[in-house]
Amino acid sequence: MKKIGLLLFSIVFITSVNFAQDSKTKAGHTNQNKFKQLKELLPTPNLQRTASGAPGLKYTQQKVDYTMDIILDDENTRIYGNETITYHNNSDDTLPYLWVQLDQNMRAADSKTPDIQSSSIPNSTSEKRFKKSYIDAAFDGGFKIESVKNLDDTNLSHTVNQTMMRINLETPLSSGEKFQFKIKWWYNINNHRTDGGRSGYEHFAKDGNNNYVIAQFYPRMCVYDNVEGWQNDQFWGRSEFALEFGDFTVNITTPEDHMLGATGILKNEDEVLSKKELKRLEKAKTTFDNPVLIRTQDEAEKIEKSRSKKTKTWKFYAENVRDYAFATSRKFIWDAMAVDINGKTVMAHSLYSKEANPLYGDHSTRAVAQTLKTYSKYTFDYPYHKAISVDGQMGMEYPQICFNPGRPDADGTYSDKIKYRMIKVTIHEVGHNFFPMIVNxxxxxxxxxxxxxxxxxxxxxxxxxxxxxxxxxxxxxxxxxxxxxxxxxxxxxxxxxxxxxxxxxxxxxxxxxxxxxxxxxxxxxxxxxxxxxxxxxxxxxxxxxxxxxxxxxxxxxxxxxxxxxxxxxxxxDVTDIGIEGVRKFYATNNTSKEGVDFIEDTSEGLNITKPTSSKSKYFYEITFNKPGGLVMPIIVEYTYDDGSKEKKTYPAQIWRYNDQKVTKAVHSDKQITKIVIDPDLETADVDLSNNSFPNTNKDQFSKFKTKMKN
Structure with missing residues (x-):
């Protein structure tokens, strides 16, 4: 104890001297401690957002309602739309203008998105890519805005700025008021399989059909909140969306032989579904173990050969959603099953072409159901009535519907790799119903x-x-x-x-x-x-x-x-915590007076070679260092001479006084034979070569012993 006590006194004295010398120079420093609080980085709490992280008494958010009539032109792969937007100003602010998102303009002929990407000329390229990059005319995408009007059909002043449109109000919109206006538009739908994109169509050359997965298809209001004001950043194609909640009344007109799934409650099932399909759907609503086929593959294959010139209109109503999307095709197989969410029945659906079967039939709807169960367990009960997975061959999410990849080989077989990727993406995209479709x-x-x-x-x-x-x-x-x-x-x-x-x-x-x-x-x-x-x-x-x-x-x-x-x-910063070295001690009775002396054993390894007194245990002083910048707990596994192991976690706060190294005195009834840091790889340590002792690197212990002597 005398020797350890003297060592501690020396450290304290040296530190005091250094502090005194620093104080004479009157030099200071900023607080760079890894444990300093985040208060200087986080916004100041207020009545809208509290210090606890909860919404405050004055928290507000806007509401936007949409009424839309949509026509899908399958012949020309176009979307036509008429929409009426009702904007509710629930904020305390008066708004002189409103901002609208025009996400399709990212694909417009004059889009700036390609201009911000670096590019170069390759040594060689395929003929197809050469034509696409250097010969073919650019895709004529983007919204074609035909009119922006007030409800009385008078023109409404507006300014388009790439993927944003400002609505110039004649009279500022006061707090508590609402404003209604109309937009008429159309656009050419992109082939997302050849040209990319988060929505679009896929063309099947063998049967001449298209699968449509349609999103970002209508001009949408930007968010106005008490953190950013108007969130009107341009859409460059990667970072996704900020949207307000509202109610949607949507009528979608498609070819009569199409099957369609969309956000919201289908209000005219008896008009758009056959009696056979309605009967099967009712069965699915009480079937909780396996999906029920609403439209079979045989039926879908027969229908996909047709080309109806007639149309039908699907009528939906969606309450309190932040966005809207739909998928439609004459190729779609449809299955569904019921999911019990704490006594409430929610429907899990899948829409897929024969090219995705049997993979989708085996796993898609089951993955949807599992996602709703697991997420509800750890967050909140899923509040909507359904969730749909669509064979969209991408990974993209919207309220109550998502577009997912995954198809078997031509003979219908699929590997575990294909299966697990499809399930993984389906779970991920369905999970987005919770984040950010609800936690927005x-x-x-x-x-x-x-x-x-x-x-x-x-x-x-x-x-x-x-x-x-x-x-x-x-x-x-x-x-x-x-x-x-x-x-x-x-x-x-x-x-x-x-x-x-x-x-x-x-x-x-x-x-x-x-x-x-x-x-x-x-x-x-x-x-x-x-x-x-x-x-x-x-x-x-x-x-x-x-x-x-x-x-x-x-x-x-x-x-x-x-x-x-x-x-x-x-x-x-990265995690990198290592063992710099270990000192071993044995205890012996102090002969001059009652007490115990700690004597260092300088032999290599961890075995203590000297005999111990009847009072003593085994004693080790371990020096941990931290080459990495992250402070993390030190998780240590001790192996003893009888083969047993013990795991000990030292909290991250152990680094609060010294960000580079710390020592721990360890005593045990049994002799330690091995020490390993992070044995179960819990901390993302980027260098495991310094995580164990004795280390196979003989130089490490030699350097440590030399350092301690000096």
Missing amino acids: SDERQWTWMDEGLNSYMEMLAELDYDKDFPITRGYPKNIVKYMAGDQSTIAPIMSKGDHVYEFGNNAYGKPATALWILRETIMGKELFDHAFRTYSQRWMFKHPSPADFFRTMEDASGIDLDWFWRGWFYTT
Whole structure:
């Protein structure tokens, strides 16, 4: 004890001297401690958004209602639309103008989107790509706005700015008032399989049909809130959408032989479905174990050979949704099943072509059902009446409907790789019904708030679907390669989606991993699940910001996580914690007086060679270092000479006084034979070569011994 006490006194004395010398120079420094609070980065709480992360007493949000008549022109692959927009100003502000999103203009002939992309001339290219890039005329996309009018059909002043349109109000819109206006438009639908895009059509050359998955198809109001004001950033094609909730009355006219699925309640089932289909649908509403076919493959194959010149109109009403989308084709097979969400029946549907069967028939609707169950368990009961998965051969989400990939080989067989990818994307896109379709974050600004949170929840649903599900994103070990990569091409999570380099890792993988680590390693399941559920329920049908999430997770768990948010979300620091060295001691009775002396054993390895007194145990002083920038818990596994193991976690706060290295004195009744940091790969440690002792690198221990002597 004398020797250790003397060492501690020396450290304190030296520190005091250094402090005195620093104070004489009157030099100061800013607080760079990894545990300093986030208050300087987060917005000041107010009556609209509280310090706890909950909506405040003065929280408001706008409401937008749409009435639309839509015509799908299958012959010319066009959409025609008439819409009436009712804008409710629920804010305390007077608005001199309104902003509308024109997302299809990203595909307009004069779009600036291609102009912001760097490009070069390749050494060689295919003839098809050569024609597309250098010969063929550009696709004539974008909205063709025919008119913008008041309800009395007088022209309404407006200004189009690329993917945005400003409505110039003659009289400013006061708080509590509403404004109604009309837009008439059309556009050419893009082939999303050849030209890309988040919606469009797929053409089947063999039978001459098209599958349509239609979204961003109507001029939509921008969000006006108490964080950004008007969220009217241009749509460049990557970062998605910020939208207001409202009620939709939508009539969609298609060829008579089409099958269609859409957001909302179908109000005229008996007009657009056959008696046979209606009967099967009723059966599906009480069938909870397996999907029921509403339209079979044989029926769909027969119908896809037809070319009806007649039309029919599908009438939908959707209440309190933030967006609208639909899918339609004469090729669609349709199955459905009921899902029990805490006593409420919700319908899970799938629409798919024969090219996607039997993969879709085997798994799509079941994956939809599992997603609704798992997400409801950890957040809130799914509030809508249905969720649809469509064979859209992309991955895109909208309220109550999503477009997903996955098709078997031509002979109908499919590998596990194809199966799991299809299930994974289906769960992910259906999961977006919760984030951001209900917990309505701003995707244009903060992609991680929907993609990252949803990717984390996706993991739980995948494991519920199949306990051996091959999860590819979210486990800490899976993000190591990205985090350890070239720092010049890595951006913090808290970056706008349009500005990050590796979109998938930044917006999906890393935030999902961060939440997994919080749940499994930092907070524990019980505290994390309660806090995450609290956030989800607080911000249902509202517009949360990052600060609302960070604050709620701390408020509902009783854990200060500022250090975690700062490191994982605001920096590109990495986890790298190692064992710099180990000193061994044995205890012996002090002969001069009653007491115990600690004598260092300088032999290599961990076995203590000297005998111990009857009072003593085995004593080790372990020096942990942290080459990486992130502060994280030190998770240590001790292996003893009898073969047993013990796992010990030292909280991240162990680094609060020294960001580079710390020591821990460990005593045990049994002799330690091995020490391993992060044995289960819980922290995304980017360098495992320094995680164990004894280390195969002989130089490490030699350098440590030399350093200690000096």
